[in-house]
Amino acid sequence: MVRRYKYPRFLSRPRGYVVLLLLSFLCTMYSMLHFIYYKPGRANALLYRYQAMQETVIDYVYYGGIRRRKTEKNMYIIYIYIYDIKGSASTPAQTIPYLPLNYNYSNFDVCPEKFPEMKGQIYVNMTEIPLSEVNTNFSHIIQHGGSWEPHDCIAAWNVAFLIPFRNRFEHLPILFRHLLPMLIKQRIKFSIFVINQEGDDLFNRALLLNIGFVEAMKIDHSFDCFIFHDVDHIPENDRNYYGCTGMPRLFAEQLDIHGYRLEYEDFFGGVNGVTTQQFKNVNGFSNQFWGWGGEDDDFYTRIRHYGYNVSRPPNNYGKYQSIVNHHTQERQYLGRFSRLKHSVERNFIDGLNSLHYKKPTIRHYPLFTNISLKLRPD
Ligand SMILES: *[C@@H]1O[C@H](CO)[C@@H](O)[C@H](O)[C@H]1NC(C)=O
Ligand SMILES: *[C@@H]1O[C@H](CO)[C@@H](O)[C@H](O)[C@H]1NC(C)=O
Ligand SMILES: *[C@@H]1O[C@H](CO)[C@@H](O)[C@H](O)[C@H]1NC(C)=O
Ligand SMILES: *[C@@H]1O[C@H](CO)[C@@H](O)[C@H](O)[C@H]1NC(C)=O
Ligand SMILES: *[C@@H]1O[C@H](CO)[C@@H](O)[C@H](O)[C@H]1NC(C)=O
Numbered sequence: 001m002v003r004r005y006k007y008p009r010f011l012s013r014p015r016g017y018v019v020l021l022l023l024s025f026l027c028t029m030y031s032m033l034h035f036i037y038y039k040p041g042r043a044n045a046l047l048y049r050y051q052a053m054q055e056t057v058i059d060y061v062y063y064g065g066i067r068r069r070k071t072e073k074n075m076y077i078i079y080i081y082i083y084d085i086k087g088s089a090s091t092p093a094q095t096i097p098y099l100p101l102n103y104n105y106s107n108f109d110v111c112p113e114k115f116p117e118m119k120g121q122i123y124v125n126m127t128e129i130p131l132s133e134v135n136t137n138f139s140h141i142i143q144h145g146g147s148w149e150p151h152d153c154i155a156a157w158n159v160a161f162l163i164p165f166r167n168r169f170e171h172l173p174i175l176f177r178h179l180l181p182m183l184i185k186q187r188i189k190f191s192i193f194v195i196n197q198e199g200d201d202l203f204n205r206a207l208l209l210n211i212g213f214v215e216a217m218k219i220d221h222s223f224d225c226f227i228f229h230d231v232d233h234i235p236e237n238d239r240n241y242y243g244c245t246g247m248p249r250l251f252a253e254q255l256d257i258h259g260y261r262l263e264y265e266d267f268f269g270g271v272n273g274v275t276t277q278q279f280k281n282v283n284g285f286s287n288q289f290w291g292w293g294g295e296d297d298d299f300y301t302r303i304r305h306y307g308y309n310v311s312r313p314p315n316n317y318g319k320y321q322s323i324v325n326h327h328t329q330e331r332q333y334l335g336r337f338s339r340l341k342h343s344v345e346r347n348f349i350d351g352l353n354s355l356h357y358k359k360p361t362i363r364h365y366p367l368f369t370n371i372s373l374k375l376r377p378d
Contacts (some may be wrong), residue, residue: 006179111153111187113241120186122238124321126174131367134173136178139366146192148184152248156188157243159273162212163368164230166203170330171231171323179229182238190242191220196204196372202377206285206295210355211223213279215362217373227251227273232323235271240317246301247311248274255320258361260319268303268310269296271320282306286343290377301343302351
């Protein structure tokens with residue numbers, strides 16, 4: 001005997017389907033709202049990608065496929081997101097000491113980029129702690145104002161870390177507790193600057209960094225490497241060497257919230273570094289990106305325009321964890337896509353050579369120097 005499957009009674013009436021549809025609609029809406037509320041960073045990133053795609057489609061229609069490369073790039077993004085969500089391979093265990101071949105410690109040699117204390121993967125502790133706890137641990141090692149240099153060899157680079165900042169006080173201690181020990185292990189001479197934007201105007205990350213560059217150079221002429229470090233990016237591998245190279249470098253190549261994949265081929269944001277000369281050559285950042293997003297893509301265009309390639313850390317060392325509520329507090333810059341189309345034209349007139357700002361307040365704290373000012377859109 002064949003057993004007939006019986007539908008629930010209410011589905012035998014059309015009204016039953018309406019109820020079902022309504023229920024599934026409500027469920028979808030609920031999970032979307034839930035996602036946006038609890039994962040605003042991801043939601044924002046998706047929105048960003050959606051806008052970029054939309055822009056591409058519009059270009060495609062208007063210019064009939066001339067901007068093919070860009071389309072392919074975005075197709076690539078979609079591909080990654082749909083098919084390749086698996087994590088990344090972890091760094092293989094190191095059996096031989098992490099040192100250059102035949103290296104002899106000497107006070108008179110330039111420090112190499114490898115030291116045995118650099119063990120690779122580091123444990124990231126995202127617990128919020130007060131700044132005083134990090135101060136206690138490091139203020140006897142780090143000079144007041146946030147600088148340090150090695151004494152058992154000559155530092156290869158004198159690095160200025162510029163951290164664009166507004167209201168993320170709980171992020172600073174988390175960054176410091178991971179970054180400082182790492183830099184000390186790497187024997188890098190460094191100084192840390194927090195560039196603080198006062199007031200509630202739109203955030204201008206790039207302008208802050210230009211100002212940070214000029215002000216840091218006033219404090220120490222001998223900086224030869226600048227690293228622009230978002231406060232919510234925590235390095236996961238202490239072999240990700242924080243020095244410059246002959247090419248601008250992208251340190252934060254793989255981010256946990258993007259499944260440890262490069263966000264897109266031309267991505268140059270989060271944590272990156274250039275030599276002082278490279279930064280001057282490209283005329284710094286654009287000053288015109290008010291609100292979150294776009295300034296890093298513009299900077300990438302500048303770099304490429306000057307014939308530089310982007311260098312990236314080897315062996316998947318460029319892994320970072322981002323502190324949640326990434327990008328939530330700052331409003332997006334919606335005009336960025338149209339501005340980005342003219343990156344090259346603006347290059348010569350918009351940047352270090354067109355920088356105007358009122359004198360910042362400079363204060364020295366135990367682990368950093370705070371360069372603070374209000375920015376005015378003109
Ligand atoms: C280190 O010292 C050894 C023995 O003195 C020497 O053979 C070797 O060349 C030195 N290595 C370097 C990189 O100078
Ligand atoms: C994370 O940091 C907090 C505060 O310093 C500490 O109490 C906690 O034990 C740490 N967690 C781990 C797993 O080390
Ligand atoms: C401070 O140092 C202690 C002892 O080494 C360590 O357990 C603790 O996690 C450190 N805290 C921070 C915030 O670095
Ligand atoms: C940049 O990379 C391209 C392609 O790999 C290469 O042809 C070019 O020579 C590189 N440029 C520099 C300045 O190294
Ligand atoms: C930097 O200084 C400004 C103005 O003095 C202050 O409002 C801000 O909180 C400081 N930032 C940090 C991270 O201490």
